[in-house]
Amino acid sequence: MKKTLVSALTTALVVGAASTTFAAANPFSDVPADHWAYDAVSQLASDGVIEGYGDTTFRGNQNITRYEMAQMIAKAMAKSDVSAADKALIDKLAAEFSDELNNLGVRVSNLERNADNVKWNGQARYRYWSQRYEQKDGSTKKQNNDQLNFRLEPSAEVNQNWHVNARIDAFTDPSKDTDATVKLVRVWAQGDYKNFQVKLGKLPFYSTETAGMLLDSQFSGAQVTFGNQLKLTAEAGRWDLDNAINQSDIYAKATETVSKEDKTLKYSDQTASYQGIGLNGTAGKLYGGAAYRHFDSNLFKNVKGFKNDADEANIWSVGAGYTFDKNWNLYGAYAKNEKAESDATAHNIQLNYKGAQKANKGSWGAYTAYRYMGQNVAFAPTYETFLGTGVNNVKGWEVGTEYAPFTNVTAAAYYFNGKKLDNNNDAELLFGRVNFWF
Known part of the structure; x- marks a missing residue:
């Protein structure tokens, strides 16, 4: 349906054109000062939203072309000095005409609109691990690691329902000053x-x-979630086991020592097909959930602790928490892998006090926890004391604290002390982290 410029100006009045006469020369000879649309036409012309036809006429009674309307919308959207309310109305006007004005001008207008819908978040962080392990002869093995990480998390709006999200990580070892892996x-x-x-x-x-x-990782596939207070989630796809299985335990069923060449050859297939379903909900101060996950890969046949010829992992898990007040929270969880004979269970209980809020300078928090982390079920835990350090398959106590010394800056320190599950030797770790959020 075509619209005349007079009717378009009626819409422009809604979009926010000024309704008071200003002291300026009449921009169009066919729009007298006593014309009902004079104020709107003069304001839009002054702002560069409309230009007329170059012969001092506006032709307000002429049917507007699709390209002319596209030009009006594009110029209105290009303005940077409009209020938030006016910008929202301009966007609605552009959406109203997008189907009718399917030409170059409208496409440019849509691109300008969508450019503002790409948001970027990220962080730069430094992490440090210092670990101690008791050896068979009673001596202590010490190992220190540190890491610099730069992360970007863009989110782009496609339409009112759909977004595209991503995460880009760059890692480097500051002790070696090597190039970053992106x-x-x-x-x-x-x-x-x-x-x-x-x-x-x-x-x-x-x-x-x-x-x-x-689990705190990523997989390739699909996920659907239904519900509000009670949510049902189903997901399926493929998951890379490279960081989920301790490589020192690969092929340990057959021999205590495996050559590097043999391990590389057999470890080439390291992805698992995956299906899972979970139910999570809240009821007042109580929250919790349960889940079942199935992984299928020939790699499991050669992993220490799995049942003979088991080429799958079937894991069920439950968890629940209670929020006492704005400061205190208690949470616990349990999980078991039915296809593993050893290191097949994991459980955790953690008491939290307050918490560091990155936007709230001076905020802080602390926690204490007991963790039992069977490596054949806790594949990729979120706890940073167990990330990338070889500190896994352990049980023991952990304490930690976090603090926000400045706005959008947080610092944390965690300490774990316990035993290895396979030999009961001492295991100890100190972890530190500084985050800069943007």
């Missing part, structure tokens, strides 16, 4: 509807019911 860790499309959400791509892989005790 990875596109995640990229997925997300559709949000009332009581329904769908994710497609390489997306976050998190065991919500255990607060990350089992």
Whole structure:
């Protein structure tokens, strides 16, 4: 349906054109000062939203062309000195005409609109691990690691329901001053509807019911979630086992020592097909959930602690928490892998006090926890005391504290002291981290 410039100006009045006469020369000879649209035409012309036809006429009674309307919308959207309310109305006007004005001008207008819908978040952080292990002869093995990490997390709006999200990580070892390794860790499309959400791509892989005790990684596939207070989540795809299985335990069934060449040859297939379903909900101060996950890979046949010829992992898990007040929270979880004979269970209980809020300078928090982390079930836990350090398959106590010394800056220190599950030797670790958020 075509619209005349007079009717378009009626819409422009809604969009926010000034309704008071200003002292300026009449821009168009065919729009007298006593014309009902004079104020709107003069304001829009002064702002550069409309230009007329170059012969001092406006031709207000002429049908507007699609390209002319596209020009009006594009110029209005290009303005930077409009209020937030006016910008929202301009966007609605552009959306109203987008189907009718399917030409170059409208496409440019849409691109300008969508450019503002790409948001960037990220962080720069430094992490340090200092670990101590008791050896068979009673001596202590010491190992220190540190890491610099730069992370970007863009989110782009596709339409009112769909977004595209990604995560890009760069890692480097400051002790060696080597070049950074840059990875596109995640990229997925997300559709949000009332009581329904769908994710497609390489997306976050998190065991919500255990607060990350089992998994905090990413997998390639699909996830759908239904519900509001009580949410049902189903997901399926493929997951890389490279960082999930301790390489020192690969092929340990057959021999205590495996050559590097043999391990590399047999370890080439390191992905597992995956299916999972979980239920999570809240009821007042109580929250919790349960889940079942199935992984299928020939790699499991050669992993120490799995049942003979088991080429799958079947893991069920439960967790629950209670929020006492604004300061105190208690949470616990349990999980078991039915296809493993040893190191097949994990459980955790943690008491939290307050918490460091990056936007709130001076905020802080602390926690104490007991963790039992069987490596054949807790594949990729969220706890940073167990990330990338070889500190796994352990049980013991952990304490930690976090503090926000400045706005968008947080610092943390964690300490773990316990035993290795396979030999009961001492295991100890000190962890530190500084985050700069943006």
